[in-house]
Amino acid sequence: MQSNLGSARRFARRAIAMAAVACAAGGAANAMAATITIAVVNNPDMIEMKKLSSDFEKSNPDIKLNWVVLEENVLRQRATTDITTGSGQFDVMMIGAYEAPQWGKRGWLSPMSNLPADYDVNDVMKPVRDSLSYNGTLYALPFYAESSMTFYRTDLFKAKGITMPPKPTYDQIAEFADKLTDKSAGVYGICLRGKAGWGENMAYLTTRVNTYGGRWFDDKWDAQLTTPEWKKAVSSYIDLMKKDGPPGASSNGFNENLTLMTSGKCAMWIDATVAAGMLYNKSQSQVADKIGFAAAPTEVTPKGSHWLWAWALAIPKTSKKQDDAKKFIEWATGKPYIELVAKDEGWASVPPGTRESTYNRPEYKQAAPFAEFVENAIKTADPNHPTEKPVPYTGVQFVGIPEFQSFGTVVGQSIAGALAGQMSVDQALAAGNATANRAVKQAGYQK
Structure with a gap:
């Protein structure tokens, strides 16, 4: 009986030690997770993005998202102050067709180049891509576009x-x-x-x-x-x-x-x-x-x-987490995200105005009687x-x-x-x- 008791104690000590190692490893993994700070406008589509972002975090456990959701005028003021002073508060900024070419020209934004093939950048409507580019280089990826x-x-x-x-x-x-x-x-x-x-x-x-x-x-x-x-x-x-x-x-x-x-x-x-x-x-x-x-x-x-406008996601040059920030932006503006919103809110509510493939979907055409009209309005606006x-x-x-x-x-x-x-x-x-x-x-x- 004494022998059995000793074995049980040894087993318990080993279990406690293993648990401590596992806990330490988990803590180290959490400590290693990169936090990216994202500034967005408080419009309904962006609130939906924040809600669905748990999907991104599950697929990318090494990245944590810190959200700063602001009223439109306040967002513009904060983003402009941050980018012009180089203070580096944000890793991802929601900006638009006004800022992207100007800030790209000044070297304040990281180019959106070398996108993966499955992102299919050519699927993004050309007028929208052009509105977010300077000298042919894309400086932000559109979350949604509008007229x-x-x-x-x-x-x-x-x-x-x-x-x-x-x-x-x-x-x-x-x-x-x-x-x-x-x-x-x-x-x-x-x-x-x-x-x-x-x-x-x-x-x-x-x-x-x-x-x-x-x-x-x-x-x-x-x-x-x-x-x-x-x-x-x-x-x-x-x-x-x-x-x-x-x-x-x-x-x-x-x-x-x-x-x-x-x-x-x-x-x-x-x-x-x-x-x-x-x-x-x-x-x-x-x-x-x-x-x-x-x-x-x-x-x-x-x-x-x-008008022609796009709310888009960009990475300031000051961000120290460029790769993680880009990975998030590719997720939020990619084709799978549109499917995610369709599943959660219905096809009529997916982010509009960005991708040709969205407007070719029978499900979108059926749910959104305004789809063809909006596509035409975006393509005929002439900045x-x-x-x-x-x-x-x-x-x-x-x-x-x-x-x-x-x-x-x-x-x-x-x-x-x-x-x-x-x-x-x-x-x-x-x-x-x-x-x-x-x-x-x-x-x-x-x-």
């Missing part, structure tokens, strides 16, 4: 006996909004961006100015914000929003208007095509079976009436010829120079102030014109 379009409530249109044309004008939109507004029922004729920011209210308003025949600068880099085209475009926008828009519109950006639209508060909404998947998703939208769509409105010219009159810049809904991030936001603040009743349209545009002229003069664009 802009008009969404509307088919039931409300039917009740009022109104028919939405495939290509409405802004005059028609204003006429419809008047007929559809029913404030006693909490329904507003139209919802549009009012939140200040070069990528918020100014993204929408620049397309509006374009189609009214306006432009930010003439071919000598003289600001054009006090021209009749700008005054008409902005005045009609503010009049429309005050008459038929929701209260507090100067605080509403993409996400706020998306919430209003999905909860049945808007009869029409002109915004990013990416919203289509959310509006048609029955688990996210109370009006999923009552949504129609049309082209973004035009007025004087169709030029520049609908190189965004306005009726010639301009010295590229970009449909932005001016593709570094200074625009600053003066575009200041102009957006002035127009948001006019929308909130704090100043007149003339005052807002005069202040904006002075700001834009000062910025390009200081930067040496004006002769």
